Amino acid sequence: MSSAEPGPARAIGERAPLGSPSGEGESRHPSLGISLLVSELSVIYRRPRTWALLAALAAVPILIAVAVRLTDDGPQPGRGPPFLDSITNNGLFVGFTALVVCIPLFLPLTVGVVAGDTIAGEAGHGTLRYLLIVPAGRVRLLLVKYVGAAIFCLSATLTIVLAGTVIGFALFPLGDVTLLSGDTIGPGESTLRLLLVAGYVTVSLLGLSAVGLFISTLTDVPVGAMAATIVIAVASQVVGALPQLAWLHPWLLSNHWLGFGDLLRQPISWDSFGANALLQLGYIALFGALAYGRFTTKDVLS
Amino acid sequence: MVRSSLRWMPAVLVPLVIGTGVVVAGASPVVTLEEKTPEQVLALVAASDVRSFSGTIQQTSRLGLPEFPSTDSGSDSTTDSVASALELITGAHEARVFVDGPQRARVQITENLAERDVIRSGSEVWTYDSEAKEATHLTLPDKTAAHDSPAWTPGEIAARALAAVTPSTEVSLDPASRVAGRSTYELVLTPRTEDTLVGSVTIAVDSESGMPLAASVHARGESAPAFRVAFTAIDLAAPAARLFAFTPPAEATVKEESVPDAALPGTLDARDLRSAVPPFGVSGSDWSTVVELPSGSAPPELLASPLFASLATPVDGGKLLGSALLNVLVTDDGRVFAGAVPLNVLQDAAANR
Amino acid sequence: MTVAGTGLAIETRGLSKRFGHQDAVDDVDLTVPAGTVFGFLGPNGSGKTTTIRMLLGLASATRGEATVLGQELPGALSSVLPRIGALVEGPAFYPFLSGTANLMRLDSADRYASGSTRRSRVDAALDRVGLTHAAGKRVKAYSLGMKQRLGLASALLSPRELLVLDEPTNGLDPQGTREVRNLIRSFADDGATVFVSSHLLSEVEQMCTHAAIMSAGRLVAQGGLDELRRVGDAHVTVVTPDAERARRRLAAFGFVTDEPAEGSGRVRATVAVEAAAAPESIVAALVADGVRVRGFTVEQVTLEERFVALTGEGFDVVR
Ligand SMILES: Nc1ncnc2c1ncn2[C@@H]1O[C@H](COP(=O)(O)OP(=O)(O)O)[C@@H](O)[C@H]1O
Ligand SMILES: [Mg+2]
Numbered sequence: 001m002s003s004a005e006p007g008p009a010r011a012i013g014e015r016a017p018l019g020s021p022s023g024e025g026e027s028r029h030p031s032l033g034i035s036l037l038v039s040e041l042s043v044i045y046r047r048p049r050t051w052a053l054l055a056a057l058a059a060v061p062i063l064i065a066v067a068v069r070l071t072d073d074g075p076q077p078g079r080g081p082p083f084l085d086s087i088t089n090n091g092l093f094v095g096f097t098a099l100v101v102c103i104p105l106f107l108p109l110t111v112g113v114v115a116g117d118t119i120a121g122e123a124g125h126g127t128l129r130y131l132l133i134v135p136a137g138r139v140r141l142l143l144v145k146y147v148g149a150a151i152f153c154l155s156a157t158l159t160i161v162l163a164g165t166v167i168g169f170a171l172f173p174l175g176d177v178t179l180l181s182g183d184t185i186g187p188g189e190s191t192l193r194l195l196l197v198a199g200y201v202t203v204s205l206l207g208l209s210a211v212g213l214f215i216s217t218l219t220d221v222p223v224g225a226m227a228a229t230i231v232i233a234v235a236s237q238v239v240g241a242l243p244q245l246a247w248l249h250p251w252l253l254s255n256h257w258l259g260f261g262d263l264l265r266q267p268i269s270w271d272s273f274g275a276n277a278l279l280q281l282g283y284i285a286l287f288g289a290l291a292y293g294r295f296t297t298k299d300v301l302s
Numbered sequence: 303m304v305r306s307s308l309r310w311m312p313a314v315l316v317p318l319v320i321g322t323g324v325v326v327a328g329a330s331p332v333v334t335l336e337e338k339t340p341e342q343v344l345a346l347v348a349a350s351d352v353r354s355f356s357g358t359i360q361q362t363s364r365l366g367l368p369e370f371p372s373t374d375s376g377s378d379s380t381t382d383s384v385a386s387a388l389e390l391i392t393g394a395h396e397a398r399v400f401v402d403g404p405q406r407a408r409v410q411i412t413e414n415l416a417e418r419d420v421i422r423s424g425s426e427v428w429t430y431d432s433e434a435k436e437a438t439h440l441t442l443p444d445k446t447a448a449h450d451s452p453a454w455t456p457g458e459i460a461a462r463a464l465a466a467v468t469p470s471t472e473v474s475l476d477p478a479s480r481v482a483g484r485s486t487y488e489l490v491l492t493p494r495t496e497d498t499l500v501g502s503v504t505i506a507v508d509s510e511s512g513m514p515l516a517a518s519v520h521a522r523g524e525s526a527p528a529f530r531v532a533f534t535a536i537d538l539a540a541p542a543a544r545l546f547a548f549t550p551p552a553e554a555t556v557k558e559e560s561v562p563d564a565a566l567p568g569t570l571d572a573r574d575l576r577s578a579v580p581p582f583g584v585s586g587s588d589w590s591t592v593v594e595l596p597s598g599s600a601p602p603e604l605l606a607s608p609l610f611a612s613l614a615t616p617v618d619g620g621k622l623l624g625s626a627l628l629n630v631l632v633t634d635d636g637r638v639f640a641g642a643v644p645l646n647v648l649q650d651a652a653a654n655r
Numbered sequence: 656m657t658v659a660g661t662g663l664a665i666e667t668r669g670l671s672k673r674f675g676h677q678d679a680v681d682d683v684d685l686t687v688p689a690g691t692v693f694g695f696l697g698p699n700g701s702g703k704t705t706t707i708r709m710l711l712g713l714a715s716a717t718r719g720e721a722t723v724l725g726q727e728l729p730g731a732l733s734s735v736l737p738r739i740g741a742l743v744e745g746p747a748f749y750p751f752l753s754g755t756a757n758l759m760r761l762d763s764a765d766r767y768a769s770g771s772t773r774r775s776r777v778d779a780a781l782d783r784v785g786l787t788h789a790a791g792k793r794v795k796a797y798s799l800g801m802k803q804r805l806g807l808a809s810a811l812l813s814p815r816e817l818l819v820l821d822e823p824t825n826g827l828d829p830q831g832t833r834e835v836r837n838l839i840r841s842f843a844d845d846g847a848t849v850f851v852s853s854h855l856l857s858e859v860e861q862m863c864t865h866a867a868i869m870s871a872g873r874l875v876a877q878g879g880l881d882e883l884r885r886v887g888d889a890h891v892t893v894v895t896p897d898a899e900r901a902r903r904r905l906a907a908f909g910f911v912t913d914e915p916a917e918g919s920g921r922v923r924a925t926v927a928v929e930a931a932a933a934p935e936s937i938v939a940a941l942v943a944d945g946v947r948v949r950g951f952t953v954e955q956v957t958l959e960e961r962f963v964a965l966t967g968e969g970f971d972v973v974r
Pocket of ligand 2: 700703704705744821822
């Protein structure tokens, strides 16, 4: 149907020069979805809840740094979270310590909230049906939602690293960083390693995001999807702590979560990074496929 | 609807693909190598002149001992030390090894967010523990400084096993395999006696360099190795020189130690061992050797610890600490018999004394 | 394309949707001519929204087929949907975003919408529904009526050939209702087909040219409004002392007369509307027969009665 055709089928909206006429949709070049992604990100980051989550994450390094600063004799080696005792020598370690502290619970919590909200949140608001009749396209929407969640993962880890670095430099000296191998590296390389660790942690969260995305397609109640995603992250770590289930460990989502120590050795070891990336890729493929199957066949009744 | 069932196809295919990938990766690879006799492979090992490499070694044990969650619980130091000893011989451990000639080596025992290092450069030896932030410095006497390749590589273990090849052992070759991405000859040493827990020892020999890349010990009747040390990655190029130049970090506590000649790892031999421990007796030979310690040599607090009680099973004549490769019998009168032999051999040895 | 060929904007054949054991939509054959304002009438729970969901590809049909704008669903969804603007089951927006931001979001989801004209199209749509002043406010602070308008604006972001509006006047004040009615008329004047569902007959009567009536998941009647009015019964009441003669004369016209009320002097008779003769010829025939006609009334059948007759009376939701 062409809008140039006269008669009853002429499109509305032509009284005002409102964009290009419809009906020629197939002949025009559809956009790839960059604008949808930009809009998705603006929805995520214009949301007060997102900023509350990021603020909570930023509070962790600040709390650690202030606590260490206020104690007189400083932390002892081998007690408390790894790197804690290095903080007094080098502010950069606030970021490392905070990442270690956040990985088991805080990061999965925030990622669970965002990933669990992807589809279920739209369904809960009722906006899902409007996005679909625009049409955003179900596959495209799913992809954009996943990429949005992944970018949130990155911003979450960077928030911790950034807050840690800022507060670390404010309260502690900036010195050389001691690697796990006992070698020391200068501030330039330390910053690089810190960013690598942030990248590692982000990759670690990608599988969980895919799980959250899938769970999110199962329900119209975002809180349920968030809770289920977080429960899976915690359960994975509980199973990982049980030696009786050692055969299952290589398959666990959280198996390599603390493996970023490999990036703090001399020379750097990429083994964990590779293994972790492969594992997370497997989770992304599996749960991405499940989410695709579910979301493209689902009746949107919200 | 056909359409909607098609949409679930990826969800079916992905696990299939992953499963296939895992099975293919886990299957014993088909490697074709030039035919060799066991003797030729032994000669290849003997002629091996790999002096520099860097690699990752993985040690796995399935000794049939209970595993403990690696959280420190309680304050009983005996239990702690026993538990940490158990931890070392159970489960999996990984180390990165850098070797540059006989004089320079670095071993990193890697754990999650922790590492223990031993760095040797000539007569200088450093150890470093990242958790305790402790460094130890030793200077080796010249005599030991000349000592050759370190003891913890598959090469050393394989060399010892090969040295033990006697009429009591049958040497054969398994089909060629692949270790750390390199094709290997699989040398199999099988005890001819029934009086041992060892089913076989397999040594994977790099087909190009002759360097042993893996050694595994199978318990009798078990298909999975009870103990295995293997490279998971290896690079035969010389490691960067700066790896061997260790300066302890500023915040670490540094201990200076001088060590008597005999107590160095890698220099221990049977004579040192004899002088270091209480006098012990030996019975049997080769695979069925039984070592006997006299009454009182086992620390009484160890024998009294609840951990020992939970590990040991009462048997005729004492208590047995059993595992897949090693049995230890603590007799009621306090003597200790140990060996890679079945319980009845230990009991016979105890009865004959 | 085939809209011109068949002249139909929407056509369904045996469209059905089952939820568990309940047939929410049961064997619906809907025919919506292009260029009409089509009222989709039915009490709450009769399956209107469910039908609309199927037409928009939100839900899959359990059985049956649907052709929208000449293209078969669900295969052609991606090319049909850009030509449709819709409001389904009330408006829905991100409460933490402003009205403008919400529309921008929806428009950027449209892969055929140009980014450079986005802002001006959003402003034009807001202007058209009279929301320009509240455009910067968060939707959280909108009243239901304002949200309803914003929903309409979202359906107008791009030029559309078909507007599917599910109960668009829900929650609006009488003033807003009137405005929406005018808006719908203006869409129609632009040449679009408007498919508007409602549970209020009066609304459909005021703005639609065609209608279909749903009851408990089934389509019970459809056609032009006049057509629908014509289907059914017409009643005449004659006030006369000559009741017996009048009854005979009316029977000759095809009327069925009610049981005579004792001494009332009234004769009430009913006939199918399409068979009804013109009132003046009935009166002329009665007078010619010597019936002393003292009063004569024709009861115009309202669609209301038809609606109630078809869908049942009472406040209760049917299911
Ligand atoms: N998601 C659902 N699950 C089960 N039943 C539903 C669902 N949505 C609607 N129904 C049922 O389908 C019938 C039709 O609903 P609906 O189409 O919303 O009616 P209307 O829009 O005409 O008020 C109702 O009886 C309702 O209970
Ligand atoms: Mg409805």
